[in-house]
Structure formats: structure tokens, C-alpha cells
Amino acid sequence: MNRRVLHFILPLITAAVALGAWHAAVRMSGSDIFPTPLEVLRGLGELVQRGLLLKYIVASLFRVSWGFGLAVLVGVPLGLVLGWFRPAYAALNPFIQILRPISPIAWIPVAILWFGVKDTAPVFLIFLASVFPITVSAMAAVQNMQQVYLRAAQNFGLSGFPLFRRVIFPAALPQVITGIRIALGVAWLVVVAAEMIAVDSGLGYLIIDARNAGKRYDLVVAGMVMIGLIGLLLDLLVRRLEKFDEVRWGYGQR
Amino acid sequence: MKFIRTLTITLVSWLTAITLLHGGLNLDWFAKKPENRQSQTFGVGFLPVTCHLTCPVTHFINKNLGERDMFQPMRFSGFPELKEMFLGRPKEMPATFILAPMAIALREQGVKIKIVHLGHRDGSAVVVHKDSGIFQTQHLRGKTVAIPGRYANQRLILYRELKKVGMSFADINVVEMPPPDMPAALQSRSVDAITSGEPFMGQTELDGYGRTLWQAKDVWPGFISCVLAVQEDAIRDHRDEIQRLVNGIAASGKWIDQSMGHRMDAAQFVAKNYYNQNPRLLSYVLAKPPDRVTYSRLAPLRADFEEIQQLAKEAGMLQGTVRFEDYVDDTFAPDPAAVQPQKFEVQK
Numbered sequence: 001m002n003r004r005v006l007h008f009i010l011p012l013i014t015a016a017v018a019l020g021a022w023h024a025a026v027r028m029s030g031s032d033i034f035p036t037p038l039e040v041l042r043g044l045g046e047l048v049q050r051g052l053l054l055k056y057i058v059a060s061l062f063r064v065s066w067g068f069g070l071a072v073l074v075g076v077p078l079g080l081v082l083g084w085f086r087p088a089y090a091a092l093n094p095f096i097q098i099l100r101p102i103s104p105i106a107w108i109p110v111a112i113l114w115f116g117v118k119d120t121a122p123v124f125l126i127f128l129a130s131v132f133p134i135t136v137s138a139m140a141a142v143q144n145m146q147q148v149y150l151r152a153a154q155n156f157g158l159s160g161f162p163l164f165r166r167v168i169f170p171a172a173l174p175q176v177i178t179g180i181r182i183a184l185g186v187a188w189l190v191v192v193a194a195e196m197i198a199v200d201s202g203l204g205y206l207i208i209d210a211r212n213a214g215k216r217y218d219l220v221v222a223g224m225v226m227i228g229l230i231g232l233l234l235d236l237l238v239r240r241l242e243k244f245d246e247v248r249w250g251y252g253q254r
Numbered sequence: 255m256k257f258i259r260t261l262t263i264t265l266v267s268w269l270t271a272i273t274l275l276h277g278g279l280n281l282d283w284f285a286k287k288p289e290n291r292q293s294q295t296f297g298v299g300f301l302p303v304t305c306h307l308t309c310p311v312t313h314f315i316n317k318n319l320g321e322r323d324m325f326q327p328m329r330f331s332g333f334p335e336l337k338e339m340f341l342g343r344p345k346e347m348p349a350t351f352i353l354a355p356m357a358i359a360l361r362e363q364g365v366k367i368k369i370v371h372l373g374h375r376d377g378s379a380v381v382v383h384k385d386s387g388i389f390q391t392q393h394l395r396g397k398t399v400a401i402p403g404r405y406a407n408q409r410l411i412l413y414r415e416l417k418k419v420g421m422s423f424a425d426i427n428v429v430e431m432p433p434p435d436m437p438a439a440l441q442s443r444s445v446d447a448i449t450s451g452e453p454f455m456g457q458t459e460l461d462g463y464g465r466t467l468w469q470a471k472d473v474w475p476g477f478i479s480c481v482l483a484v485q486e487d488a489i490r491d492h493r494d495e496i497q498r499l500v501n502g503i504a505a506s507g508k509w510i511d512q513s514m515g516h517r518m519d520a521a522q523f524v525a526k527n528y529y530n531q532n533p534r535l536l537s538y539v540l541a542k543p544p545d546r547v548t549y550s551r552l553a554p555l556r557a558d559f560e561e562i563q564q565l566a567k568e569a570g571m572l573q574g575t576v577r578f579e580d581y582v583d584d585t586f587a588p589d590p591a592a593v594q595p596q597k598f599e600v601q602k
Contacts, residue, residue: 033441055279062276065269112335113342117328119276173257197335201280208331211434212302213531215461244257 035218040225043218047206057226059201060191063119067126067194068187075131075183076176079138084168089139100132104190112197122194122202129194130187137179141172174242181238188231192223203227296488297328298499299336299350302529303433304452304539304547305374305480306351310528311510311520312502315598324498325349327528332432333403340483341365348488349499354559355566356405357483361581362573366486368583369554371500373480374507377539377547378408378470379455380415382447383440384463391419391467397446400431400439405571407479408449410562413569415473423569440464451479452547453531456539471545478558489583500586507549508595510540517541519600553587 019037026036035043047053082089082096104125115121145168153167195204203223210219277283300306313327328347330336333356340350341360351373360367380399382388388397394416401409409428416422431439433450437457440448447467448455458464470477482503484496510520521536529536539546556578566572 033438058272058275059280062272062280065272069265069269109334109338112338116343116346117330117335117339196331200329209530211432212331212529215437215457216532217438241261244260 033215033217035221039218040221043216043222044225047219047222052206053226056201056203056206057230059199059205060195060203060227061230063122063194063202064126064187064191066119067123068130068184070123071127071131071134071183071187072180074127075134076138076180079135079176079179080142080164080169080172082135083139083142083172084164093139096132096135099128100136103193104129105193105196108193108197117197117199119199121197122191122199122204125194125197126187126190129190130183133183133186134176134179137182138172138176141175141179142168144175145171177238177241181235181241184234184238185231188227188234191227203230295323295326296349296492296495297339297347298325298482299328299330299340299347299352301330301333301336301351302531303450303454303480304377304536307510307520307524307547308373308503308507308549308552309351310524312499312506314523314527315506315509315596316502318601319596319598324495324502329528331434333405340367340485344485344487348492349482349484349496351480352483353403353405354407354478354481354562355410355571356403357481358559358563358566358572358576358581359405360483361576367483367581368486368489369481369559369581370484370489370496370583370586371482371503372478372552372554373482373503375476375478375548375551376469376471376545377452378411378449378477378479379452380412380447380449380467381440381455381458381464382467383443384465386443386446386465388447388467391415392421394447395421395425396427398427398429399447399449400429400436400445402433402450403430406450407477407562408451409571410565410569411470411474411477412449414565415468437461437464452539453535456542456546457535460535460538469546471548476551476558478562481554484583497586501588502596504552504588504590504593505596507552508593509598511548511550512595514541514544517544523600551590553590554582554584556582 023036023038026034044053047056082092107125107128111121111124115124149167149171153163158167191202192204192207195202196208199205203226206226207220207223210216210223213219298309300309309327313325316324328339330339333353336350336352337356337360339347340352354369357367357369388394399412401412403409412428413423416425429445431445431448433454436445436448436450436454439445440458441461441463448458455464455466459466470479482500489496509516511517517540518537521540522533525531525533525536559578559582563572563574563578567574
């Protein structure tokens with residue numbers, strides 16, 4: 001078998017084994033509360049029929065896109081600046097390190113007080129969760145840059161903004177992209193927590209809502225499955241970023 | 255740089271596309287606005303429980319009678335989020351259904367709110383696993399009992415029953431748990447007994463693993479768990495609107511209690527449009543028995559609240575620093591005997 005086919009078939013085998021084990025485990029435990037894969041599939045079918053699945057996916061993607069987009073807009077420039085200017089780093093880094101470990105769940109009460117229960121509050125929570133990994137990786141990218149680039153650039157007489165645009169930014173880019181990829185995973189990870197606020201749509205809301213709906217754990221698991229599958233798609237998309245020449249050359253160094 | 259340009263274009267188009275999709279699918283941006291919405295409406299918070307049933311019923315009847323929008327029901331999953339919205343954004347949500355002891359506790363902590371009406375009476379129970387050996391309150395000794403929260407009235411009714419048989423909280427193990435998680439916890443026997451509002455108690459009976467130890471209506475007739483609380487600012491500035499809301503709730507309550515047909519109609523339209531639950535569940539708890547939860551005598555009475563406050567003080571839930579006049583404004587509530595049920599039938 002050639003490598004291409006193998007790469008396609010192996011994950012499918014893993015999935016089949018996992019689904020089989022799941023089914024067998026539910027049957028053997030005799031639980032009528034935890035759903036089998038088939039029941040989850042039926043639950044998903046019901047969501048499609050009621051036109052909810054697309055709505056919920058769009059709502060979650062909307063919140064993650066804005067929260068994460070804002071995090072990139074703030075995090076990358078902030079990280080690059082902090083990485084380059086020592087005094088700025090000294091002043092702000094402790095503050096960032098204090099905010100960084102606070103879980104978005106802890107921010108829920110604050111988010112409701114500040115933003116109410118519409119879309120802004122979950123966007124804020126997703127922003128908080130993803131801005132710190134981005135800032136920290138951009139900061140580290142500049143600080144760990146190979147000195148030889150800088151010296152060479154200075155020999156060519158580069159300084160100021162051209163130095164930043166032509167040397168520092170490209171050199172930092174690969175590591176920044178890696179940070180962004182991790183942050184996107186985190187942003188998608190907190191979607192459930194962010195939608196615990198009383199929004200009325202979204203995959204996280206689907207999970208919370210199904211808990212309120214009596215014995216609908218098939219929908220709880222359906223929400224989990226959808227979050228997982230979309231997470232996989234998002235990661236595949238971000239990986240495409242690494243195919244660009246501007247990013248690839250950085251990897252060649254390793 | 256090609257990379258940056260491609261990335262920017264992709265991101266901007268994606269954000270635009272997903273925003274438009276979200277606006278169209280979830281926010282009704284492109285839907286035609288109904289014409290009868292002349293006034294700005296305010297939000298009223300509720301949870302998908304029978305204690306708050308009058309909130310969606312009032313909204314549904316009002317909407318279907320073609321009246322001017324009275325209020326916007328805002329659904330929450332738990333009391334903490336509901337309370338935060340009520341406290342933090344009083345302009346958007348000046349009124350909410352909330353646990354009576356929690357409302358009194360907020361008042362004790364200096365929050366300017368008033369209870370203006372009740373949401374229901376009865377509609378609570380202690381449920382044990384059907385295979386357990388718990389048949390009377392004494393058998394709870396040493397067992398784990400799940401309650402919805404420290405300011406829940408279920409904690410009070412439990413305290414009251416334990417006291418009757420000479421026991422106290424020291425004799426049982428009390429854990430706090432969101433009501434939606436309780437049925438699964440009982441089924442897996444990770445707790446021995448659960449108590450919260452309906453429909454979560456009825457659900458365990460319906461699914462065949464729960465047995466009711468006692469119903470609130472049998473041990474504490476007229477039991478109150480949730481009330482309608484309103485910000486004092488709203489009472490001062492929007493008296494008419496609050497009066498309309500209270501009248502609506504009183505009349506809808508009477509409507510629910512008017513006939514079993516109305517109860518079954520309410521179970522259908524509330525489960526489908528507001529609670530997102532299987533209508534079977536609400537039909538069950540509203541019918542079996544029909545007086546499991548009632549909605550007719552909803553004016554706040556001094557004697558009821560003083561009993562709640564006295565018990566809550568004994569149980570260490572409240573300080574007892576505020577009086578009935580401080581946390582109740584009973585000028586809105588119409589005399590229950592004089593309230594006429596809404597004139598409304600569901601079109602079939």
C-alpha cells in the first residue's frame with residue numbers, strides 16, 4: 001500500500017475501533033443514561049432535522065472567530081513589542097503572567113457583569129483564553145531570534161522599521177504561527193465554557209441545554225463530537241499556513 | 255508580502271461571512287420586524303423549571319393575543335448566571351424569577367430589590383433511588399442529599415422535615431448540585447437522595463429509578479420556592495410596566511390552574527418554545543398529581559415569608575437583618591380571589 005492510502009485508512013481504523021469499544025462499553029455496563037454511538041448519531045440527525053446544527057455551528061464559529069481574531073490583532077503586535085523592548089517587557093511581563101493562568105471559567109461572572117449575556121461576553125472569554133498564548137509566543141520568538149540575523153542586518157545598515165519588517169518579523173513568524181495554532185486550539189476549547197453564559201445558540205450551549213432537557217445525554221455527546229470534528233478541521237486549516245514560503249524558511253533552521 | 259496579504263484577505267472575508275451567517279441564522283438581522291413592537295421591552299430572567307412556568311406562559315399568551323410586547327423572557331441554565339445578570343445589568347433585566355431565600359439574602363447584602371409576586375406554590379420533592387432502603391425521613395441519617403444551592407428553599411424544607419424527627423443537617427451529608435445533574439447522580443447512586451424543583455424530580459419517576467420520599471405539598475402545604483423579584487429603580491421608574499407584568503403572571507397562573515387541558519397545552523408550548531425539553535416531562539409533572547405544583551395563590555403573604563425567614567435564620571442561611579417590608583412590595587399583587595384567568599385557548 002502506498003503511503004497516501006495508509007494515511008487515510010489508519011485513522012479510519014482507529015475511529016472504528018474506538019466507536020466499537022464505546023458501543024461495547026455502554027452495552028456491557030447496562031447504562032441506559034449514557035448513549036451509544038448510534039444514539040448520538042440519531043441525536044445529530046434530529047438536530048439537523050430541526051435546523052439547529054448549522055445554526056449552532058455558525059454561532060460558535062462566529063464567537064471563536066471574533067474572540068480569536070481580536071486576540072491575534074492584539075497579541076501578535078504586543079508580543080513583538082515586548083520581545084524587542086526590554087523596559088516594556090520588564091514592565092508588562094509579570095502582569096501578563098499573573099493574568100495568564102486564570103481560567104476563562106473564573107472570568108464568567110465578570111464577563112456577565114461587564115457585557116451581559118449576548119454575544120460580547122463569550123467573545124471576551126475566548127479572547128482572554130487565546131490572547132496570552134499568542135502574546136507569549138510572539139514575545140519568545142523575538143527574544144530567541146538568532147543574533148546572526150541581527151548582526152548581518154546591521155552590517156547592511158538596516159535599522160528602525162525596515163529592520164523590523166525585513167528581518168525581525170520574518171524571523172519570528174514561524175514561532176508566531178505555532179503560537180497561533182496552539183491558541184486556536186485553546187480558543188475552540190473554551191467555547192463550551194464561554195457559552196455557559198445564557199446565550200441561546202452554539203455548540204457549548206447545546207451541551208448545557210441538553211443537560212437541562214432531561215435524559216438527553218445523546219445531545220451532550222453529539223455536541224462534544226461536533227466540537228471535536230470542527231477542531232480537527234480548524235487545525236488542518238491552520239497547518240496550511242505553514243506551507244507558505246515565508247513560514248517554511250524558518251523551519252529549515254531546525 | 256504575499257503571505258500577509260493572503261492571510262488578511264482570507265481572515266477578513268471569513269469574519270464577514272461568518273458574521274453575516276450568524277446574523278441571519280441566529281440574530282434575525284434580515285427578518286422583517288413585526289410592526290406591533292412600539293415599545294422597548296425589558297428582560298425577565300427564568301430557568302427551565304416548573305417554578306418559573308408562569309414566565310413563559312405569560313409571554314406566550316400575550317404574544318398570541320396580539321398584544322404589545324410586555325417583556326422578553328431570558329432563559330438561564332443556573333442561578334449564578336441569572337443572579338449576575340440581574341445584579342450587573344439591571345437596565346437590561348430589571349426583573350427575574352429567583353429563589354425566595356436568595357432574594358432575601360441579596361436584600362440583606364444591600365441590593366435594592368423587592369419581591370413583588372410569587373411564581374408558584376408547591377412543586378418540589380425529595381426523591382430517593384427506588385432500590386434504596388429509605389422510606390421515611392429518619393432513614394436519611396448518614397446519607398448524602400443533593401440540594402440546588404445554599405439559598406435554595408429545598409434546603410429549608412429539608413431542614414424543616416429533619417427538625418420534625420429530631421434531626422439536623424449534622425446528621426446528613428448535604429452537597430450542592432445543579433438540578434439538571436441530579437437525575438443522573440441519583441441513577442448512578444452517587445447520591446442517596448436529591449431535592450430540587452420540578453421537572454427534575456418527576457423525571458426520575460418517569461425514567462423508572464426514582465421514588466418520591468415526600469412531596470412539598472404534603473409536608474409544607476403552600477410551599478414557596480421561587481418569587482418574582484424586581485429592581486427598586488424599575489419599580490420607581492416603570493411602575494406601569496411592572497404592574498402589567500404582575501397582572502399577566504397572576505392571570506396566567508389562574509389560566510394554568512383552570513383546567514387540565516390548559517396544563518397540557520402549557521406543557522406543550524412551553525416545552526417546545528421555551529424550555530427545549532421533551533413535552534412528556536412537563537405533561538407528567540403538571541398532571542401527576544395535578545396539585546404537585548400550583549399557580550393560583552400568588553400574592554406574597556407576610557406569614558409565609560416570616561416563616562421562611564425564621565427557618566432560614568435557624569438553619570444559618572440568613573442573618574435576619576431585614577424585615578418583610580424591606581424585601582417585599584405587595585402593592586402590585588392583585589387579590590388572588592379577584593384575579594380572572596386569561597381568556598385564551600391554544601389554536602389546534
